[in-house]
Amino acid sequence: MKHAKFVSFTEVGARTAARAAALLPDFLTERYARTVDPSLSGTSLSRFAQQAMVDCDLIVFVGAAGIAVRAVAPYLAGKAYDPAVIVIDEAGRFVIPVLSGHLGGANELAERLADGLGAQAVVTTATDGRDVFAVDNWARDNGCAVLDPPQIKHVSGALLRGETVGVRSGFPVDGRLPAHISLNADAESGFVIGFDTKAVPFAHTLHLVPRIVYAGIGCRRGMDADKIESAVQEALEAAGVPREAVCGAASIDIKKDEPGLLLFCQTHGLALTTFSAEALRQAAGDFTPSAFVAETVGVDNVCERAAVCAAGGGRLLCRKTARDGVTVALAARDFRVRFDG
Structure with missing residues (x-):
């Protein structure tokens, strides 16, 4: 089961955190109400964030976005390793994914929490905003490991510019390909789905390995x-x-x-x-x-x-x-x- 930690800073925020946590029955959730629970007085938010970044799949800050950013910033490890981080304002009106929107599922979880809270999800990733194919989303949804995350920006950037992106697959491909994705194009950027991690058919090659x-x-x-x-x-x-x-x-x-x-x-x-x-x-x-x-x-x-x-x-x-x-x-x-x- 996935693990989530909620941290809040006011009594109103603590109630919002409780409502939000109840919307994730498929997660093992822990709630830390820093101004409500006397046992948390004097504890370090930085130490909390450091531990949560290692042992959690999701961290939800109920409070100001700036607090969340400052808390997790020193412990960022990279796109493929960071957990999903979401901010909810204390009144539960806005739900904002701030880290690992695709690979960690923060965008999808933000939409889910917003629906349950009657709130507005504020999703800022460009591919979501423009309804462009997101290769990291696809990898997560299809159980593929991403071996070279820095290449994601080249694939996504090309698609956002309307350029063709190549794909090579060691497995059968079913159905219609997304817009601007080609199995045959000699593209500058593309992704390879399979076990051959040494294949580099594109100048910017992203490797996706099915975990099967x-x-x-x-x-x-x-x-x-x-x-x-x-x-x-x-x-x-x-x-x-x-x-x-x-x-x-x-x-x-x-x-x-x-x-x-x-x-x-x-x-x-x-x-x-x-x-x-x-x-x-x-x-x-x-x-x-x-x-x-x-x-x-x-x-x-x-x-x-x-x-x-x-x-x-x-x-x-x-x-x-x-x-x-x-x-x-x-x-x-x-x-x-x-x-x-």
């Missing part, structure tokens, strides 16, 4: 997280898949409490999905069998079958690789590039 790959992992009991890390990295390199494409890990259910595997997943923010031996046996495909594994855990292959199961029957990108008592396979779920036109 699952790492199936088998390991001996008590395996260190660093050895799992090395084995996964070796499989990724063998398959030519960037780490940013990995969206989850999978294994057999007897490994659901394996400390090293859990630590590996926690380090990379990956959910671990486990399957019973019976479920793994039902996986469709051609897998690398092992009599020893079958005798030990009840199924002839863990890593390949687990990866395919987690990917919803997706295709294997990398068959079983073994390193220091760890086996890894990679599978990708089906992905197609779709635009609204």
